[in-house]
Amino acid sequence: MPAWPEVRRTDAVMADGRSLAYYDRPGAPPRDGIDVRPPEAADPASQLRRDPLTGEWTIVAGHRQERTFQPTAQETRAQGCPLCPSTPERATEIPATDYQVVVFDNRFPALTRTAAGIETPDERPGIGRCQVVCFTDDHDARLADLDADRVLLIVQAWADSVARLREDPRLVSCLVFENRGADIGVTLTHPHGQVYAYPFLPPREGRLLDAAARHHADTGRILALDVADAEERDAVRLLAATDHWTAHVPRAARWPFEVRITPRRAIASLDGLHADEAAEFAVLYPRLLRALDDAYGVPMPYVAAWHQAPLAGGAPGAQLFLEVFSTRRAPDRLKYLAGSESAAGVWINDIAPERAAAMLREALA
Amino acid sequence: MPAWPEVRRTDAVMADGRSLAYYDRPGAPPRDGIDVRPPEAADPASQLRRDPLTGEWTIVAGHRQERTFQPTAQETRAQGCPLCPSTPERATEIPATDYQVVVFDNRFPALTRTAAGIETPDERPGIGRCQVVCFTDDHDARLADLDADRVLLIVQAWADSVARLREDPRLVSCLVFENRGADIGVTLTHPHGQVYAYPFLPPREGRLLDAAARHHADTGRILALDVADAEERDAVRLLAATDHWTAHVPRAARWPFEVRITPRRAIASLDGLHADEAAEFAVLYPRLLRALDDAYGVPMPYVAAWHQAPLAGGAPGAQLFLEVFSTRRAPDRLKYLAGSESAAGVWINDIAPERAAAMLREALA
Numbered sequence: 136m137p138a139w140p141e142v143r144r145t146d147a148v149m150a151d152g153r154s155l156a157y158y159d160r161p162g163a164p165p166r167d168g169i170d171v172r173p174p175e176a177a178d179p180a181s182q183l184r185r186d187p188l189t190g191e192w193t194i195v196a197g198h199r200q201e202r203t204f205q206p207t208a209q210e211t212r213a214q215g216c217p218l219c220p221s222t223p224e225r226a227t228e229i230p231a232t233d234y235q236v237v238v239f240d241n242r243f244p245a246l247t248r249t250a251a252g253i254e255t256p257d258e259r260p261g262i263g264r265c266q267v268v269c270f271t272d273d274h275d276a277r278l279a280d281l282d283a284d285r286v287l288l289i290v291q292a293w294a295d296s297v298a299r300l301r302e303d304p305r306l307v308s309c310l311v312f313e314n315r316g317a318d319i320g321v322t323l324t325h326p327h328g329q330v331y332a333y334p335f336l337p338p339r340e341g342r343l344l345d346a347a348a349r350h351h352a353d354t355g356r357i358l359a360l361d362v363a364d365a366e367e368r369d370a371v372r373l374l375a376a377t378d379h380w381t382a383h384v385p386r387a388a389r390w391p392f393e394v395r396i397t398p399r400r401a402i403a404s405l406d407g408l409h410a411d412e413a414a415e416f417a418v419l420y421p422r423l424l425r426a427l428d429d430a431y432g433v434p435m436p437y438v439a440a441w442h443q444a445p446l447a448g449g450a451p452g453a454q455l456f457l458e459v460f461s462t463r464r465a466p467d468r469l470k471y472l473a474g475s476e477s478a479a480g481v482w483i484n485d486i487a488p489e490r491a492a493a494m495l496r497e498a499l500a
Numbered sequence: 501m502p503a504w505p506e507v508r509r510t511d512a513v514m515a516d517g518r519s520l521a522y523y524d525r526p527g528a529p530p531r532d533g534i535d536v537r538p539p540e541a542a543d544p545a546s547q548l549r550r551d552p553l554t555g556e557w558t559i560v561a562g563h564r565q566e567r568t569f570q571p572t573a574q575e576t577r578a579q580g581c582p583l584c585p586s587t588p589e590r591a592t593e594i595p596a597t598d599y600q601v602v603v604f605d606n607r608f609p610a611l612t613r614t615a616a617g618i619e620t621p622d623e624r625p626g627i628g629r630c631q632v633v634c635f636t637d638d639h640d641a642r643l644a645d646l647d648a649d650r651v652l653l654i655v656q657a658w659a660d661s662v663a664r665l666r667e668d669p670r671l672v673s674c675l676v677f678e679n680r681g682a683d684i685g686v687t688l689t690h691p692h693g694q695v696y697a698y699p700f701l702p703p704r705e706g707r708l709l710d711a712a713a714r715h716h717a718d719t720g721r722i723l724a725l726d727v728a729d730a731e732e733r734d735a736v737r738l739l740a741a742t743d744h745w746t747a748h749v750p751r752a753a754r755w756p757f758e759v760r761i762t763p764r765r766a767i768a769s770l771d772g773l774h775a776d777e778a779a780e781f782a783v784l785y786p787r788l789l790r791a792l793d794d795a796y797g798v799p800m801p802y803v804a805a806w807h808q809a810p811l812a813g814g815a816p817g818a819q820l821f822l823e824v825f826s827t828r829r830a831p832d833r834l835k836y837l838a839g840s841e842s843a844a845g846v847w848i849n850d851i852a853p854e855r856a857a858a859m860l861r862e863a864l865a
Contacts, residue, residue, distance in 0.1 A: 184752035187715075187727055189707045193752040194840075194848040197855065245840070245848045257752070312839035320836025331840055339845035342554045350552075362552055387549035387558040387622070440843035458843060471685025472837060474677035475559075475610070475696055478805035478823060480704035483559040483610045490562065 139410040140284070142291045149228070150174040153240035158292040160235065160284070168221065168230035181245055181261030182252060183334070191338050194245045194261055217242070218325035220272045234272045235285070236292045238330070241265040246331065248303070262305050264332035268292060274325050277434075278313065279424035281326075286417035289328075293441070294406040294413075296330050301446050306332040308340050308445045311405060316436030318469055319462060328439075336445060343442055344450050351452030359454035363397040372492040374426075374499060379412040380419055384492040389482035390460035391470055392435065392491050394423060397456040403444035404455055420457075426498035427461060435461040436469070504775040505649070507656050512595070515539040518605035520593075523657040525600065525649070533586065533595035546610055546626030547617060548699070556703050559610045559626055582607070583690035585637045599637045600650070601657045603695070606630040611696065613668070627670050629697035633657060639690050642799075643678065644789035646691075651782035654693075658806070659771040659778075661695050666811050671697040673705050673810045676770060681801025683834055684827060693804075701810060708807055709815050716817030724819035728762040737857040739791075739864060744777040745784055749857040754847035755825035756835055757800065757856050759788060762821040768809035769820055785822075791863035792826060800826040801834070 145157040145166035151174040157166040181196040217228045229237050240247075246263025254260065270278050270289055278286070293311050300309050313328035314321050336344070350358035366383035367376050374382040374394060382396045396419070398412055408416075427435045437459055444453035464470045464485055475481045510522040510531035516539040522531040546561040582593045594602050605612075611628025619625065635643055635654055643651070658676050665674050678693035679686050701709070715723035731748035732741050739759060740747040747761045761784070763777055773781075792800045802824055809818035829835045829850055840846045 186750060186752035186754075188711055188724060188750075189704070190711050191707070191752075192846065193754050194846060195752070195852060196848055197850045197852045308844075310839060310844045312843055314838040319838050320834070321838070329839065331844070331846075333844070333846060337840075337844035337846045339554070339843065342556070342845075346553055346555050359553060385551060385553075387551035387556075387560070389551075389558050438839050438842050440839050442843075460842070469685070473679040473684050473686070474675060474694065474803050474805050475702075477803050477825070478677055478704065478807075479673075479675045479696070479698070479702035480707075481557065481559060481696075481698060481702045483561055485562045487560060487562045 136409060137411045137414070139291065139413075140287065142288060142295075144295065147230070149230075149239065153242070155229070155237060155239035156292075156295075157231070157234060158236040158238070158288055158295070160288065163235060164231075164233070166231055166234070168232075170226065170230045172226045180250055180252070181247070182250075183259040183261055185257040187257060192335055196245045196261070216274055216323065216325050218267070218269050218323060218327055219274050228267075229269065229272075234269065236271075236288050237269040238266050238292055238296050241267050241329070246333065259334070262334045264300060264303070264306065264309075264330070266296060266330040268296070268311075268328040268330060270326040270328065276326050277315070277424070277428075278326055278328075279421045279428060281421060283414070283417040283421070286421060287414055290405070290408065290413045290417060293330070294408060297404055297443075297446075298406040300330070300332045303332075304447065305334050306446050308333050308336050309443070310337070310340075310440055311443075312438060312440035314438055316434060318436035319438065321436075332446070340442065340445070344445070344453055347452035347454065348450070357401045357452055357454050359397055359456050360399070360401060363395070363399075363456075371489050374423065374492060374495055375419060377415055377419055379415045382419065382423055384488045384495070386488055388460075388484055388488040388491065390462065391464035391484065391486040392427060392430065392437075392495070393458070393460040393488070394427075394495070395456055395458055396420065396423065397454070402455045403450065403453050405441055405443060407455065422499065423459070423495075426495050427459070429498040430494045431463065431466040433463075433466050435463050437461045501774060502776045502779070504656065504778075505652065507653060507660075509660065514593070514595075514604065518607070520602060520604035521657075521660075522596070522599060523601040523603070523653055523660070525653065528600060529596075529598070531596055531599070533597075535591065535595045537591045545615055545617070546612070547615075548624040548626055550622040552622060557700055561610045561626070581639055581688065581690050583632070583634050583688060583692055584639050593632075594634065594637075599634065601636075601653050602634040603631050603657055603661050606632050606694070611698065624699070627699045629665060629668070629671065629674075629695070631661060631695040633661070633676075633693040633695060635691040635693065641691050642680070642789070642793075643691055644786045644793060646786060648779070648782040648786070651786060652778055655770070655773065655778045655782060658695070659773060662769055662808075662811075663771040665695070665697045668697075669812065670699050671811050673698050673701050674808075675702070675705075675805055676808075677803060677805035679803055681799060683801035684803065686801075697811070705807065705810070709810070709818055712817035712819065713815070722766045722817055722819050724762055724821050725764070725766060728760070728764075728821075736854050739788065739857060739860055740784060742780055742784055744780045747784065747788055749853045749860070751853055753825075753849055753853040753856065755827065756829035756849065756851040757792060757795065757802075757860070758823070758825040758853070759792075759860070760821055760823055761785065761788065762819070767820045768815065768818050770806055770808060772820065787864065788824070788860075791860050792824070794863040795859045796828065796831040798828075798831050800828050802826045
């Protein structure tokens with residue numbers, strides 16, 4: 136089995152106590168910079184509240200603070216990008232003059248390791264973890280432009296982050312994701328993703344795991360792999376088939392553009408990937424992201440999220456896969472979630488998945 | 501028990517075969533106008549597809565047509581408002597020179613009575629019903645401005661529509677809702693709502709009904725009424741308490757501004773309301789909508805949706821209530837659904853429900 140390329144992790148602590156980890160290939164400068172900013176009084180208290188009418192948890196992030204939770208795009212521009220490397224004149228979130236990949240605790244976290252408060256069946260402190268993953272120190276890059284070794288380093292950082300989150304028994308499930316584009320509310324354009332660790336099973340993960348467990352109990356097989364295989368045979372919504380991965384538009388896609396990228400092997404979580412699988416993904420994924428931007432010739436706002444098994448405990452049939460979806464339904468039009476989607480939970484997709492797949496295949500060619 | 505004010509319904513058929521119903525108070529002119537437009541070839545075929553990975557149905561509205569599904573805002577402006585009354589020069593969707601309340605089949609329906617196609621466990625024709633409910637012939641009004649008798653007439657039209665949908669045994673659940681505001685993608689500004697009848701139980705309705713049924717089995721009581729009662733006693737998120745209704749911000753609100761308006765009596769569906777309840781709602785609801793627009797002094801984009809029992813069959817513990825929510829989190833900022841909400845199903849609310857309630861109470865005062 137091919138070996139993983141060497142990665143050096145350097146752990147650091149920011150002035151206000153938040154954790155930061157550099158991930159570098161050998162030969163990078165030492166990561167010994169000091170966060171010289173005055174420690175800002177953090178008030179990251181958030182609360183989990185369960186809606187008795189649906190049984191679902193909401194993160195109420197503003198329950199103790201009056202202040203704005205996240206800086207506006209304007210504020211961010213005025214202050215300069217907090218995800219760029221520091222310079223002698225300006226200290227950012229990353230106390231280094233360059234970096235490769237960095238993972239650190241979000242300054243405006245919805246969930247924290249230290250949240251405290253009352254606990255009832257319908258109310259709990261907002262225990263969890265919200266991390267930022269910077270993909271590159273190049274402010275103007277997109278993930279789609281990074282070379283394969285950098286994407287592979289990102290995968291290694293994701294996998295290591297997931298493995299480390301397993302050490303906290305309070306964390307139940309983790310979502311590794313990227314929000315890209317002002318059209319979905321992203322104010323920081325510097326290429327970055329996020330990791331959220333929840334102290335409960337998120338509802339959509341629960342539904343994915345339920346269906347996977349039923350199929351596994353019935354057939355002994357992995358549902359997501361069976362679906363990916365069927366899509367490969369059917370071919371009409373297939374985008375790519377490589378040694379270790381397939382990519383297809385789901386037959387029941389909720390979003391105008393939606394892609395599922397599935398490893399061919401039963402893998403529960405990101406830290407279960409083998410080196411050759413990750414290396415192939417590092418070539419395939421930027422290609423697919425470029426196709427997404429090329430489909431209409433305008434950048435696609437997108438959410439990309441890895442679904443995986445819960446952090447602890449067995450989940451029969453659970454399968455790692457990456458879901459990428461965009462709200463863009465025309466070069467100049469977005470899909471909005473209105474009554475049917477938001478109130479009833481029924482998505483209406485105006486673009487046939489077969490048509491979206493054909494457009495993406497053309498952009499891939 | 502007070503009697504319902506008299507309403508006259510006039511059924512009509514549009515040139516392309518769609519149904520239209522006028523709801524008028526006595527004394528209105530006869531509704532005998534003829535739709536003189538050339539019947540346009542409709543191709544309303546849509547398909548329901550179940551995602552095996554989640555078990556949920558998506559409506560794929562574009563699977564047979566290449567054409568744009570809905571007109572753009574620009575196209576609508578160029579053609580004039582299709583929801584205004586007709587004039588001698590311009591025939592609209594409503595072949596009358598004035599009207600009070602009108603309900604008619606959507607010209608661009610996601611679901612239709614006549615959809616046909618193959619049927620498999622994961623694929624069905626898009627059987628259902630999508631209706632438009634015009635609240636007034638005044639293009640520039642908002643529901644919040646209508647007088648109580650008009651709002652009561654709207655309630656009567658809603659209730660009658662729900663009762664009529666029960667006649668089609670293929671329809672399982674119906675959502676009566678209003679999407680308001682360009683910020684949530686609404687292109688037609690003429691005050692109107694919609695009715696969607698689905699041939700399956702929508703996922704969010706399923707979760708509401710499951711929790712209601714469990715509570716009913718455990719206690720013999722109605723969950724939504726118990727929660728509304730508790731909110732009234734707690735008072736901190738209460739907005740209004742009248743003889744027949746309470747209105748509160750849910751303790752686990754998902755959206756920056758969210759209001760639940762619940763009748764005090766166990767009522768399964770809109771057509772179970774009594775006249776005095778409806779009459780009181782007709783005063784309360786516009787007040788609450790005005791408070792929503794007044795909270796920041798800018799119009800709130802909102803979705804307002806009635807949750808109710810399925811169209812047929814018993815649903816123990818099911819309770820009618822109206823949910824109104826807005827994506828506006830600051831005068832100049834919206835909440836976007838990104839990774840946590842869209843991929844994992846976990847909402848993060850930056851505005852404490854207690855604070856939203858205080859703002860709305862101030863606007864109500």
